[in-house]
Amino acid sequence: xxxxxxxxxxxxxxxxxxxxxxxxxxxxxxxxxxxxxxxxxxxxxxxxxxxxxxxxxxxxxxxxxxxxxxxxxxxxxxxxxxxxxxxxxxxxxxxxxxxxxxxxxxxxxxxxxxxxxxxxxxxxxxxxxxxxxxxxxxxxxxxxxxxxxxxxxxxxxxxxxxxxxxxxxxxxxxxxxxxxxxxxxxxxxxxxxxxxxxxxxxxxxxxxxxxxxxxxxxxxxxxxxxxxxxxxxxxxxxxxxxxxxxxxxxxxxxxxxxxxxxxxxxxxxxxxxxxxxxxxxxxxxxxxxxxxxxxxxxxxxxxxxxxxxxxxxxxxxxxxxxxxxxxxxxxxxxxxxxxxxxxxxxxxxxxxxxxxxxxxxxxxxxxxxxxxxxxxxxxxxxxxxxxxxxxxxxxxxxxxxxxxxxxxxxxxxxxxxxxxxxxxxxxxx
Numbered sequence: 001x002x003x004x005x006x007x008x009x010x011x012x013x014x015x016x017x018x019x020x021x022x023x024x025x026x027x028x029x030x031x032x033x034x035x036x037x038x039x040x041x042x043x044x045x046x047x048x049x050x051x052x053x054x055x056x057x058x059x060x061x062x063x064x065x066x067x068x069x070x071x072x073x074x075x076x077x078x079x080x081x082x083x084x085x086x087x088x089x090x091x092x093x094x095x096x097x098x099x100x101x102x103x104x105x106x107x108x109x110x111x112x113x114x115x116x117x118x119x120x121x122x123x124x125x126x127x128x129x130x131x132x133x134x135x136x137x138x139x140x141x142x143x144x145x146x147x148x149x150x151x152x153x154x155x156x157x158x159x160x161x162x163x164x165x166x167x168x169x170x171x172x173x174x175x176x177x178x179x180x181x182x183x184x185x186x187x188x189x190x191x192x193x194x195x196x197x198x199x200x201x202x203x204x205x206x207x208x209x210x211x212x213x214x215x216x217x218x219x220x221x222x223x224x225x226x227x228x229x230x231x232x233x234x235x236x237x238x239x240x241x242x243x244x245x246x247x248x249x250x251x252x253x254x255x256x257x258x259x260x261x262x263x264x265x266x267x268x269x270x271x272x273x274x275x276x277x278x279x280x281x282x283x284x285x286x287x288x289x290x291x292x293x294x295x296x297x298x299x300x301x302x303x304x305x306x307x308x309x310x311x312x313x314x315x316x317x318x319x320x321x322x323x324x325x326x327x328x329x330x331x332x333x334x335x336x337x338x339x340x341x342x343x344x345x346x347x348x349x350x351x352x353x354x355x356x357x358x359x360x361x362x363x364x365x366x367x368x369x370x371x372x373x374x375x376x377x378x379x380x381x382x383x384x385x386x387x388x389x390x391x392x393x394x395x396x397x398x399x400x401x402x403x404x405x406x407x408x409x410x411x412x413x414x415x416x417x418x419x420x421x422x423x424x425x426x427x428x429x
Contacts, residue, residue, distance in 0.1 A: 005422055009158070010359055013421060016154035017414045024150040024413065025133065025406065027051070029126035031142045032135040036108050041085045041172045044108050044142075048170045049088045051149060055156075057090030057168060064172065064183040074182035074382045076213075077333045080173065087180055089189075090168040099164030099425025100192040103385075104152070104416070105181065105375060106145035107174030110137035111398050118400050132395075132403040139394025143404040144197030144412075145170060147392070151417035155426065163425035167191065174375050176213075176335050181375040185382055193349040193423060194379045197391035197412060199404065203366035204353060205389040206343045207261045209268060209296040211373040212307055213335030216241055216314070217290040218327040224284070231285035235278040237327035238289040244317040245271055245295065248310065252297060259298040261369035270371050271295045292334065296371050299340035307337060336373045341380040341387070349386035349423070356418035357390075360411050365390075390415070 005013075017024075034044040045061065053059045064082040069075045113123040113136050121127035123136040133143070148168060155162065167189060171180030198205075218238050223231025249271035262268040271293065278289025297306045314331060318324045343350060345367075354365040376387035393408035395401075 005418065009160070009421070009426070010418060012158035013154050013417050014360065014414045016157040017150065017410065017417055020150060020153060020157065021410050024146055025128070028133065028138070028143055028146040029128070031146060032126035032133070032138050033124055035124050036110050036137065037112060038109055038173060038176055039080055039082070039085055041108050045086055045088050045170060045172070048108070048145070052088070052090035052168060055153070057092055060089045061086045062089070062183070062187070064179055066179070069179060069183055069186055072182060072186045074178070074185050074378045076177040076179060076182070076336045076338060078177045078179055079334060080176065082173070085172050087172060087183060088170040089184070091165065092162065093165045094161060094163055097164055099162065100423055101165040102420060102424050103167045103169055103189065103191040103194040104148040104420070105169040105171065105194055105196045106141055106148055107171050107180060107375060108142065108145060109172050109175050110140070111175050114400060120401050131406050133406055134401060134403040136402055139199040139392070139402050139404040140397040141198050141391065143394070143409050144199070144391045147197050147409060147413040147416055151413050151420060154413070154417045155421050156429070159429055160421065160426040161429045162420070163427055165191070166420070166424060171375070178336050178338060178373060178375055178378055181378050185378055190383060191385060194376065194385050194387040195353070195416065195419065196374070196376050196387065196389050197416065198374060198389050199394035199397055200368065200370070200389060200391050201393045202357070202361070202408060202412060203368040203390070204350060205370045205374065205376070206345065206367045207299050207369040208340045208374050208377055208389070209298060209371045210301060210303055210306065210338060210340035210377070211294055211296050212303055212310070212333065212337045213292070213294040214310065215290060215292045215332045215334040217288065217330045220285060220287050220289070221326060222285050222287040228285060232323060232326050234286045234289035234327065237324055237329070238276065238278060238291055240317065240321055240324065241314065241329055242273055242291065244313050245293070248313045249295060252295070255298060262298060265369070265371065268298070268371050269296050294335070297340070299342045301339065303337050303339045307333065338373065338377050339381055341377045343380070343386065343388070347386050349388055352423050353388050353390060353415070353419050356415045356422060359418055360414045
């Protein structure tokens with residue numbers, strides 16, 4: 001364990017963040033202005049790689065090889081072509097090592113904006129209004145990515161060098177599958193801890209739900225509306241499928257009292273039907289309909305068991321509704337299919353982060369649960385690495401007018417800097 005940081009060292013690192021914060025905001029705006037939808041992350045990844053190279057990191061970019069990754073347990077089913085995008089890794093390794101190694105990880109992919117006209121400011125304008133920076137990905141999670149970079153800058157600017165290996169990871173495709181982080185893991189990346197600054201309102205995530213994502217297609221029997229009984233509406237059949245999934249959601253939610261941290265949530269399973277497309281013509285009984293969605297489950301359960309439960313629910317639905325035999329619901333797993341995790345309370349990694357948070361905020365670190373997928377789950381479940389998810393206050397992630405709170409971002413950057421210095425150990429340059 002590294003020695004506690006001296007008070008003058010703490011002040012120097014915090015001040016270094018403070019004096020560079022306008023530069024940090026400028027770089028964040030540049031990153032937000034580079035749209036990075038799924039499969040289109042190359043532009044922002046190039047910015048990140050150049051920033052790391054300019055700072056003296058050993059930089060490597062590499063593709064996500066979907067075919068090679070398929071046999072790894074961290075892989076999730078994907079139909080995405082990764083040919084035009086890549087992960088970025090930046091490494092610094094001291095000549096003499098005495099501290100504990102660390103990975104600072106963040107994802108750069110963002111979700112679609114919905115209608116840009118619904119935004120107060122254009123979604124990729126990175127508009128600053130008072131204490132908030134607006135833009136798709138500003139909160140989730142480009143602010144965290146940039147916080148990682150400028151936290152490391154602050155340590156060096158304060159006159160210190162890390163005493164343990166540090167890897168800066170900028171990964172793709174967290175929002176759909178997690179295969180960017182899975183590819184990093186499959187390459188053998190390892191460390192004594194991982195920190196991922198997702199937007200957590202400055203809490204640490206101590207428990208994270210598992211998530212499975214699916215695509216279900218149903219077929220109808222097309223007919224003219226004058227003879228509706230001779231046909232079968234694929235859209236009506238899809239509505240029945242959604243009803244069966246909602247019944248499953250209710251059953252899974254009833255288990256929440258057995259899972260600490262989730263028992264107070266209204267809907268921890270959180271079934272979401274994200275897309276629904278069907279029909280061919282307004283005056284024809286629709287022939288086809290498909291839907292895509294996700295549902296969560298509690299940490300400690302295997303994804304394969306919950307996937308089997310979804311398959312069973314659909315089979316039971318067809319038994320209850322014989323007309324659905326013609327609809328032939330076809331289920332495909334498409335996207336994240338990974339278990340959740342729990343972080344051991346009182347671990348050295350959590351305690352070190354809590355200490356850094358207290359030094360910056362003057363209060364104890366809050367602990368929360370998260371019901372969405374986090375890349376931290378892969379590092380926890382497939383590598384056994386203590387994984388800390390902790391990041392700034394944000395609003396409207398995945399929604400209209402997404403934004404990140406800048407004073408919170410400054411505090412988080414200072415906390416990451418102090419945590420990294422304490423965890424890895426530092427020496428005067």
